[in-house]
Amino acid sequence: MAALATSWLLAGASAARAQVTAEPASAVVFPDPNKFARGLYTEGEIGAVAFFGRAGDTVSPGFAVGARVGYDVFRWLALQAHFLGSTHQLSDGAGALSGQLLQTYQAALEGKLTLRFGQASIFGEGGIGVARLSTNALYVLMVEPQYRVGFTAGGGAGADYHSLSRHFSVGVRGDYLVMTNLSSSQELMATTYLRYTF
Amino acid sequence: MTGRRAAGCALVRALPWLAPLALGCSGMNTPVYFPSPTMPALAVDGVATMDGPPRIENGLTLQFRNPTMQEQKTLDTQTAALGFEVPWIQRDHVHIEMTYQVTNTDTKAGMWNIGVDGANEYTKYDENIVAMTLGMGNNDPPQYIPLIPVTPQVLGPGQTVSGTVREDDFDEAELDLDAIGRWMAPFNAVLINNSQVNPVGLSMVPANAVIPALIEIDVSFSADAAMKCDYDIRVRDDNNQLLHDTVNTLFSPAPMLFVPPAMM
Numbered sequence: 001m002a003a004l005a006t007s008w009l010l011a012g013a014s015a016a017r018a019q020v021t022a023e024p025a026s027a028v029v030f031p032d033p034n035k036f037a038r039g040l041y042t043e044g045e046i047g048a049v050a051f052f053g054r055a056g057d058t059v060s061p062g063f064a065v066g067a068r069v070g071y072d073v074f075r076w077l078a079l080q081a082h083f084l085g086s087t088h089q090l091s092d093g094a095g096a097l098s099g100q101l102l103q104t105y106q107a108a109l110e111g112k113l114t115l116r117f118g119q120a121s122i123f124g125e126g127g128i129g130v131a132r133l134s135t136n137a138l139y140v141l142m143v144e145p146q147y148r149v150g151f152t153a154g155g156g157a158g159a160d161y162h163s164l165s166r167h168f169s170v171g172v173r174g175d176y177l178v179m180t181n182l183s184s185s186q187e188l189m190a191t192t193y194l195r196y197t198f
Numbered sequence: 199m200t201g202r203r204a205a206g207c208a209l210v211r212a213l214p215w216l217a218p219l220a221l222g223c224s225g226m227n228t229p230v231y232f233p234s235p236t237m238p239a240l241a242v243d244g245v246a247t248m249d250g251p252p253r254i255e256n257g258l259t260l261q262f263r264n265p266t267m268q269e270q271k272t273l274d275t276q277t278a279a280l281g282f283e284v285p286w287i288q289r290d291h292v293h294i295e296m297t298y299q300v301t302n303t304d305t306k307a308g309m310w311n312i313g314v315d316g317a318n319e320y321t322k323y324d325e326n327i328v329a330m331t332l333g334m335g336n337n338d339p340p341q342y343i344p345l346i347p348v349t350p351q352v353l354g355p356g357q358t359v360s361g362t363v364r365e366d367d368f369d370e371a372e373l374d375l376d377a378i379g380r381w382m383a384p385f386n387a388v389l390i391n392n393s394q395v396n397p398v399g400l401s402m403v404p405a406n407a408v409i410p411a412l413i414e415i416d417v418s419f420s421a422d423a424a425m426k427c428d429y430d431i432r433v434r435d436d437n438n439q440l441l442h443d444t445v446n447t448l449f450s451p452a453p454m455l456f457v458p459p460a461m462m
Binding site for chain 2 (some may be wrong): 052095096097098099100135136137139140
């Protein structure tokens, strides 16, 4: 009888619950940007290049493929080398040469400043480089005072989104450059890229 | 590391090599353009004469370098092996194309016509000489037979049309000119017929003949309304034979003017 009374009392008891007595010392941020890889990185990009000014009257916008190799000196500062090739068709403004194809090959050294907000970041970049045209078509059209090779200078900005992997991120960017080998001409590069940080 | 991730890493690591590769390939077989001698190159007023619609001509000579000693030695060896002279500027290594644009500046429609003549390092062809031959003994308007005829077209007032005389058109013309210049082919037969359709007149040309490329391009333009024609010459120079550097000397052959047999 005593055992039955004891079991009845125990069965009626409520479940025990833990009690939080203090907040954690630091909240867990996920993902942690400090764990993103930093240092040597490469980027592959595709997009478009359009010319403005005198070159824009004779050269149509074209498809571009490029790559960057860089190094994050700090989380907010990087130095990078940029290579880009684009292909274009001469427009009606080129007269008898309309329809001819023209490629540009560009290389530049750039500095890049980054401001990060968790997985996302925005950046600005600028640099100087060289550009080479595949043919002398613009020289014949008197758009190009020098022969096929010249300097470029300019900069741009973009936005980056880091994946949950510590190595990969994607982004978009636009750069505006002055081309010294083309009279009164500039170019706009707009690309999207995939970045891998080692 | 999973297979997909490894492949992704390999792809991203390979991308930086693509741009330098493209830079390296940029010098391969890229064309060089030459503008027509004066701009606008050719313009006619559309006022016909007894000789037909007004006609104007100009042209340009492509400048090539002389062969190096080693190249000359190779040419001499090939010449000795084949038993006939091997040209320095060859059709297989120099590819020519012409782009043109015709604009009707008149207030009426008109028909335009373009013809292309030229010279290789042995022979120069001038359709005016041929027209004089064909016109001997009659008072008919001259009949021009260019090396490369462009199909005449009617162009409305204010309209512009662009076109291309392709590399294969120049290939055919270069074969024809070599045939009539070095191999005694009947000029009218080879010029009127496409060798790939009807190789009449080419029986004297050896099958292993090395065909010279044009080094001079002469363009004639005629129209029965006021029109202008701009053109550019595009050259792909496989062996870097165009004269670029002043250290090289200019290749200066003296091609003989082709004179049809009736005038000789």
